[in-house]
Amino acid sequence: MASKFDLVIVNGTVVTASDISSCCIGIKDEKIRALAQSFTDDEIAGAEVIDAEGAYVMPGGIDAHVHLCQDLKTGPHGLGGECADNFETGSRSAIAGGTTTVITFATQTRAEEDRSLIKVVEAYNARAEATGSYADYGFHIIIVRNDADVLENELPVLIQDWGISSCKLFMTYETQRLTDSQLLDVMFAARKNAITTMIHAENGDMIEWLTDKLEGKGMVAPFYHALSRPPLVEGEATNRAIALAQLIQNPILFVHVGSALGAANVRKAQTMGLPVYAETCPQYFNLTWEDLKRFHSPTCFENSKMICSPPPPPDNSDQEDLFTGLHNGTFTIYSSDHCPFRYDHPHGKPTGVLEDEASMHGESACTGHNIQDLLSRKEGAFRFIPNGIPGVETRLPLLYTGALAAGRITPQKFVELTSTNPAKLYGLYPRKGALMPGSDADLVIWHPEKKFQPFRLTNSQLHHNVDYTPYEGQEFINWPRYTILRGKVVWANGEIKGKPRDGKYQKRGPSQLSHGLPGHDRDPHTVAAWLYK
Ligand code: URP
Ligand code: ZN
Ligand code: ZN
Ligand code: ZN
Numbered sequence: 196m197a198s199k200f201d202l203v204i205v206n207g208t209v210v211t212a213s214d215i216s217s218c219c220i221g222i223k224d225e226k227i228r229a230l231a232q233s234f235t236d237d238e239i240a241g242a243e244v245i246d247a248e249g250a251y252v253m254p255g256g257i258d259a260h261v262h263l264c265q266d267l268k269t270g271p272h273g274l275g276g277e278c279a280d281n282f283e284t285g286s287r288s289a290i291a292g293g294t295t296t297v298i299t300f301a302t303q304t305r306a307e308e309d310r311s312l313i314k315v316v317e318a319y320n321a322r323a324e325a326t327g328s329y330a331d332y333g334f335h336i337i338i339v340r341n342d343a344d345v346l347e348n349e350l351p352v353l354i355q356d357w358g359i360s361s362c363k364l365f366m367t368y369e370t371q372r373l374t375d376s377q378l379l380d381v382m383f384a385a386r387k388n389a390i391t392t393m394i395h396a397e398n399g400d401m402i403e404w405l406t407d408k409l410e411g412k413g414m415v416a417p418f419y420h421a422l423s424r425p426p427l428v429e430g431e432a433t434n435r436a437i438a439l440a441q442l443i444q445n446p447i448l449f450v451h452v453g454s455a456l457g458a459a460n461v462r463k464a465q466t467m468g469l470p471v472y473a474e475t476c477p478q479y480f481n482l483t484w485e486d487l488k489r490f491h492s493p494t495c496f497e498n499s500k501m502i503c504s505p506p507p508p509p510d511n512s513d514q515e516d517l518f519t520g521l522h523n524g525t526f527t528i529y530s531s532d533h534c535p536f537r538y539d540h541p542h543g544k545p546t547g548v549l550e551d552e553a554s555m556h557g558e559s560a561c562t563g564h565n566i567q568d569l570l571s572r573k574e575g576a577f578r579f580i581p582n583g584i585p586g587v588e589t590r591l592p593l594l595y596t597g598a599l600a601a602g603r604i605t606p607q608k609f610v611e612l613t614s615t616n617p618a619k620l621y622g623l624y625p626r627k628g629a630l631m632p633g634s635d636a637d638l639v640i641w642h643p644e645k646k647f648q649p650f651r652l653t654n655s656q657l658h659h660n661v662d663y664t665p666y667e668g669q670e671f672i673n674w675p676r677y678t679i680l681r682g683k684v685v686w687a688n689g690e691i692k693g694k695p696r697d698g699k700y701q702k703r704g705p706s707q708l709s710h711g712l713p714g715h716d717r718d719p720h721t722v723a724a725w726l727y728k
Pocket of ligand 3 (some may be wrong): 260262528532533
């Protein structure tokens with residue numbers, strides 16, 4: 196007789212976005228089939244059994260902001276750089292940190308051959324298929340131009356054929372940013388196709404103006420990157436994007452919100468009832484300007500490892516506000532913004548260093564670099580250092596240590612931020628992000644807290660292809676013990692068990708968060724009422 200289940204999890208403290216209970220989970224043919232107080236011996240017969248020993252059992256992490264295979268060597272701006280992780284290495288790192296689904300970015304460029312979004316997605320998909328992925332995966336599309344024909348003809352194809360229901364737009368970076376009217380064009384087209392607009396909200400003009408001023412004073416070392424992007428840069432851009440979105444009644448999600456000011460603007464819009472969502476990331480809770488200054492010596496580029504946009508907040512007082520945003524619902528999701536730039540690579544951090552000098556970058560100590568030398572060449576300045584830091588593997592463990600175990604959020608909120616809400620926001624729910632009969636059996640099982648020995652992280656323990664972690668030496672009080680992808684154990688007790696072809700492409704539907712909100716056709720008081728007719 197065929198066994199009822201393939202895999203059974205017993206003795207778990209099972210957590211969903213709404214509930215927490217001691218129960219068992221039965222899995223068959225990649226799906227969750229049953230949750231029960233207990234199973235009989237007959238029911239378990241033939242199944243593999245995992246004893247969770249009382250530890251948390253949660254839906255597998257969904258990291259909705261991951262950069263893989265996304266090289267941007269398109270000139271002098273902080274978005275450039277060469278991605279060190281492909282789908283194989285990036286997803287390997289994901290499963291080792293409890294994440295079972297990653298949503299990555301396929302990006303249009305301003306080059307003529309990249310006009311077609313569909314061609315961009317096809318090319319990007321080929322990169323994923325070339326290596327395969329350990330985790331399930333999907334794509335967001337980055338749109339950097341407002342070609343009317345492309346928006347009209349291709350967005351419906353993206354959603355129907357590819358299940359791509361989200362696009363990212365930039366308000367900064369010379370080669371990516373859209374003007375206000377271009378933002379409106381793309382948001383309007385996205386709204387008509389039920390595609391969620393993700394916004395990178397920083398005022399590009401402020402950044403460029405400040406960068407020129409800082410450079411004029413010789414303030415070009417990595418630390419000054421943060422000064423070129425004070426919180427007001429995000430504050431202004433979030434307010435402007437909210438107004439644009441409100442004008443045409445378009446739901447938006449702010450990616451990587453890193454300032455208390457940005458979070459406050461989001462909160463205000465939410466209080467007004469606008470469909471405004473926000474993502475935040477581990478770097479804004481675990482790094483501050485102090486970390487950027489830590490290595491601010493005349494001979495060292497070490498702090499280029501901490502450069503991301505928006506930058507980490509100035510100090511801990513901002514972090515308190517961000518923690519409040521985590522538990523009061525301002526932040527809808529918590530993603531890594533994994534940007535895998537190597538430190539030892541000429542196209543990594545710091546970028547633009549001459550090839551013959553690249554060998555020097557292998558040194559982790561702050562020796563061997565003469566900053567005056569580097570700064571006298573334009574490539575040494577912060578403007579050219581690729582923005583973004585790695586973190587797909589540390590995302591969940593950092594939130595566990597810094598927020599869940601610290602009593603700042605409940606286990607249910609942890610699940611909501613890291614799995615359930617990303618699934619709902621990006622149209623994967625309840626296939627993903629849920630522990631219901633019929634949901635994919637994607638799980639992360641933690642260590643029983645009392646049995647786990649806290650440890651200090653070093654980069655060699657991680658599974659990405661990046662030669663550093665910004666969290667080197669930081670203490671972790673738990674780590675995923677098992678990661679299960681559609682019923683298959685892919686990570687167990689510190690070992691990768693999965694294969695690079697385990698991951699499957701995930702077609703997504705429209706957002707399940709903004710779905711059903713008052714629509715243009717039902718609100719006769721705004722200009723949007725006739726715009727969409
Ligand atoms: O610094 C960051 N976040 N760089 C990565 C690109 C982006 O804007 O997400
Ligand atoms: Zn961004
Ligand atoms: Zn990003
Ligand atoms: Zn060097």
